[in-house]
Amino acid sequence: MKLALLSDIHSNRQALDACLQHARAHGADHFALLGDLVGYGADPAYVVQQAMDLVAAGYTVIGGNHDAFAVQPPAGTDKGAHSMAAQGALWTHEQLSAEQRSFLAHLPLTAQVGGVLLVHASAEAPENWRYVDNEIVAAECLEAATKHPGVKHVFCGHVHQQTLYYRGTGRGLMRFTPTAGVPVPVPPHRQWVGTVGSVGQPRDGDPRAMYALLDTDHWHLRFERVPYAVADAAAAILATRGALPASFAHRLEVGR
Template sequence: MKLALLSDIHSNRQALDACMEHARAQGAQRFAWLGDLVGYGADPGYVVQQAMALVADGHCVIGGNHDALAVHPPQPGDKAASSVAAHGAGWTHEHLTPHERAFLAARPLVAEVGGVLLVHASADAPERWRYVDNEAVAEQCLDAATQRPGIRHVFCGHVHQQTLYYRGTGRGLMRFAPQPGVAIPVAPRRQWVATIGSVGQPRDGDPRAMYALLDTEAWLLRFERVPYDHAAAAAAIRATGAMPDYFAQRLEVGR
C-alpha cells in the first residue's frame, strides 16, 4: 500500500490541491491527514469539505490544535487569545458551517493506519500539543507509541519541517535530515518517528509544500516537496481583510 501523509494544511487550498494531485500521480492508494486542516489560510471551508469527502471514502483525518481553536476560538481575556495560533481563529470559526465545525470537533487525536501510528503532536500526550522537534521528545513520543501492540513507527505533524528520527544500535534516537524525492529504506524491524512537514505553511525557507509517501510493501519512505501557486494563496489571505499580513508573507518566503 502507498500511503500519502499530509499535515498542517492550514486552509491553503492551492497547496492542498497540488499535494493531492502529486500524491495521486505517485500512485497513492490511501490518504492520512495529520491535523491542522485550518488556521492561518483563507479557505477553511474548502479544506474541511475535502477532508469530509476523504473520511466518507474510508481515509483517515485526525485533529490538530488549530482545528480545536477553530471550533472553540479563544475569547478576549483568555490566556490563549494573544498567541499566534489564535490569530484568525475567530474568522476561521465564522467561515465554517456548523456541520464543518462538528466534523473538526469529532476528529480523533491519534489513529493507526497500515501498522503505523498517526498523531498531530507527540504520542505521549497528544492533547498537550508538544512539538517533536528534537531527539529527546522524539524518544518520548516513540516510547509511548510502541506501547501499543504492533506499533513500531510514528508519523507526526505540528513541526512544519521534515525529519526522521530512528533508533540505532544505542539507546537514544538519531536524527536524519531527508532529501526531497529520495526514497529512504525504513525496515519494519527498526523503530522510528517522522515529522512530515507542512502542506500549507512550510517554515524552512523553501515555499514549496511538503508531504510524505510511505510504501508499506517495500517499506520505503519519501519526503516530497511540491511547487504550487503560493502567490495566489498569499493574495487570498490578504483578500480576507482579517488575517495578519505576516500569514501571507510566510507563504512567500517559506518561513
Template sequence: MKLALLSDLHANRQAFDACLAHARAQGAERFALLGDLVGYGADPRYVVQQAMALAAQGALLVQGNHDAQAVRPQPAAAQQAPSMAALSAAWTHAQLVAEERDFLAALPLTAVVDGILLVHATADAPERWRYADNAVVAQQSLDAATQHPGVQHVFCGHVHQQSLFYRGTGRSLMRFAPVAGVAIPVAPHRQWLATVGSVGQPRDGDARAMYALLDTRAWLLRFERVAYDHAAAAAAIRATGALPEFFAQRLERGQ
C-alpha cells in the same frame, strides 16, 4: 499500500490541491491527514470539505491544535492581547458552518493502522501539542507509541519541517535529514518517527509544499516537495481583509 501523509494544511487551498494531485500521480492509494486542516489560511471551508470527502473514501484523519481552536476559539474578553493564532481561530470559526465544525471536533487525537501511529503532535501527550523537533521529545513520543502492539512507525506534523528519527542499536534516537524525492528504507525491524512537514505553511525557507509518501509493501518512505501557486494563496489571505498580512508574507518566504 502507498499512503500519502499530509499535515498542517492550514486552509491553504492551492497547496492542498497541488499535494493531492502530486500524490495521486505517484500512485497514492490512501491518504492520512495529520491535523491542522485550518488556521492561518484563507480557505478553511474548502479544505475541510475536501477532507470530509477524503474521510468518506477511507482517509485517516487526526485533530490538530488549530482545528481544536477553530471549534472553540478563546473569547476575546479572556485574552489580554489576542495572538495572531487566536485572531485566525476566531475568523476561521466564523467561516465554518456547524457541520464542518462538528467534523473537526470529532477527529481523534491519534489513529493506529497496520503498525503505524498517526498523531499531530506527540504520542505521549497528544493533547499538550508538544513539538517533536528534537531527539528527546521524539524518543518520548516513540516510546509511548510503541506501547501499542505492533507499532513501529510514528508519523506526525506540527513542526512544519521534515525530519526522520530512528532507533539504532541503543535506546537513543538518531536523526536523519531527508532529501526530497529520495526513498528511504524504513523497515519495521527498527522503530521510526517522522515529521512529514507542512502542506500549507512550510517554515524552512522553501515555499514549496511538503508531504510524505509511504510504501508499506517495500517499507520505503519518500519526503516530497511540491511547487504550487503560493502567490495566489497569499493573495487570498490579503483578500479576506481580516487575516494578518504576516500570514501572506510567510507563504511567500516559506518561513
C-alpha cells in the same frame, strides 16, 4: 500500500490540491491528514470539506490544535503572535458551517493504519500538543507509540519540518534530515519517528508544500516538496481585508 501523509494544511487550498494531485500521480492509495486542517489560511471551508470527503471515502483524518481552536477560538492576548492566532481562529470559526465545526470537534487525536501510528503532535499525551523537534521528545513519542501492538512507525506533524528519527544500535534515537524525493528505507526491524512537514505553511525558507509518501510493501519513505500557486494563496489571505493578518501571506511567500 502507498500511504500519503499530509499535515498542517492550514486552510491553504492551493497547496492541498497540489499535494493531493502529486500523491495520486505517484500511486498513493490511502491518504491520511495529520491535523491542523485550518488556521492561518484563507480557505478553511474548502479544506475541511475536502477532509470530510476523504473520510467518507474511507481515508484517515485526525485533529490538531488549530482545528480545536477553530471549534472554540482562544481569547486574544496582548502578545502579538498569540493575538493574531486568536484573530485567525475566530475568523476561521465564522467561515465554517455548523456541520464542518462538528466534524473538527469529533476528530480523533490518533489513528492507526496497519502498523503505523499517526498523531498530530507527540504520541505521549497528544492532547498537550507537544512538538516532536528533538531526539529526547521523539524518544518519548516513540515509547508511547510502541505500546500499541505492532507499531514500529509513528508519524507526526505540528513542527512544520521534515525530519526522521530512528533507533540505532544504542538506546537513544538518531536524527536524520532527508532529501526531498529520495526514498529512505524504513524497515520495521527498527523503530521510527517521522515529522512529515507542512502542506500549507512550510517554515524552512522553502515555500514549496511538504508531505511524505510511505510505501508499506517495501518500507520506503519519500519526503516530497511540491510547487504550488503560492501567490494565489497569499492573495486570498490579503483579500480578507485585514480579517487575517497580512503577515500570514508574507509567511507563505518566504517559507518562514
